[in-house]
Amino acid sequence: MTPIQIFKNGIAKAKIKDYEGALLDFNIVIQLDPEGNANYYNNKGSALSYLGRKKEAMAEFDKAIQLDPNNSHFYFNRAENLAYFCNYKRAIADYKKCLSISPNDHEARYQMKLAEFYRDLERNNTQNKEPIEKKIKLFISYSHKDEELKEQFDNHLSTLKRMGFIEVWNDREITASDEWEQEIDENLNDADIIACLISSDFISSDYCFSKEMELAIEKHDNHEAKVLPIIVRPVVWNILPIGEIQALPKDGKAVTSWSNIDEAFQNITEGILKLINEIKNDLSREI
Numbered sequence: 001m002t003p004i005q006i007f008k009n010g011i012a013k014a015k016i017k018d019y020e021g022a023l024l025d026f027n028i029v030i031q032l033d034p035e036g037n038a039n040y041y042n043n044k045g046s047a048l049s050y051l052g053r054k055k056e057a058m059a060e061f062d063k064a065i066q067l068d069p070n071n072s073h074f075y076f077n078r079a080e081n082l083a084y085f086c087n088y089k090r091a092i093a094d095y096k097k098c099l100s101i102s103p104n105d106h107e108a109r110y111q112m113k114l115a116e117f118y119r120d121l122e123r124n125n126t127q128n129k130e131p132i133e134k135k136i137k138l139f140i141s142y143s144h145k146d147e148e149l150k151e152q153f154d155n156h157l158s159t160l161k162r163m164g165f166i167e168v169w170n171d172r173e174i175t176a177s178d179e180w181e182q183e184i185d186e187n188l189n190d191a192d193i194i195a196c197l198i199s200s201d202f203i204s205s206d207y208c209f210s211k212e213m214e215l216a217i218e219k220h221d222n223h224e225a226k227v228l229p230i231i232v233r234p235v236v237w238n239i240l241p242i243g244e245i246q247a248l249p250k251d252g253k254a255v256t257s258w259s260n261i262d263e264a265f266q267n268i269t270e271g272i273l274k275l276i277n278e279i280k281n282d283l284s285r286e287i
Helices: 003-015 019-032 038-050 054-067 072-084 088-101 106-126 144-156 158-162 180-190 200-204 206-221 261-286
Strands: 136-141 166-169 193-198 226-231
Touching: 003 019, 003 038, 019 038, 038 054, 038 072, 054 072, 072 088, 072 106, 088 106, 106 261, 136 144, 136 180, 136 206, 136 261, 144 158, 144 193, 144 200, 144 261, 158 166, 158 261, 180 206, 193 200, 193 206, 193 261, 200 206, 206 226, 226 261
Parallel strands: 136 166, 136 193, 193 226
Antiparallel strands: none
């Protein structure tokens, strides 16, 4: 088999998550052609990273960039690795290099903002006597008729959850119990951010509108929580009491009105990231 054929076998194995097998193929192809293709090293680095061998992966990404300094994917992969080791300064530099090559790489831009946020949070913590460990609690208030949109929203929050920034709660977390209303009330009262997924069904729901949203606005007015209206479907909402609060996505354009719903949820997640930063800064001043 030629090196390219072995390399393709490795890629095929990586696609089915056989990273050990992929790593063996990438090692063979590198031995056969050590200076031939930067992608050999990049893919070996990715396989090592998936296997949790991130320190070894770093050397492979370095070699890939040495052989081909104009490939944005190589900088992105190394940046992810650097962020894992909390080396946010270098990670941000790599994300910027990635974006200088591929300006429309939205994922790189988003991950760079996360790295910048975490860098700034780390700086704030070092200025305090004790680091802030509080995880922000986000409560999702929604109509069950918007279940699919709620699930997509929750999936987009996965980055923030995996980074340890937030805990997310919605009524699907309720265990079988006759005290479901009490459980909702407790989690709503404990929330730092209350995200209301606004739609015609949300507004027409007595429980969502008159119970959850009313309590949310009360907590917002008392500075006990941040209320975040998220317009998921087109509806007249800005004449309601919640209409005085800045909404997401950008310009209050409903999620379903965007040509790309993922971009709408990305915009929302970036807005939540800013809100988390504000809350963290408020907590810093209280210490």
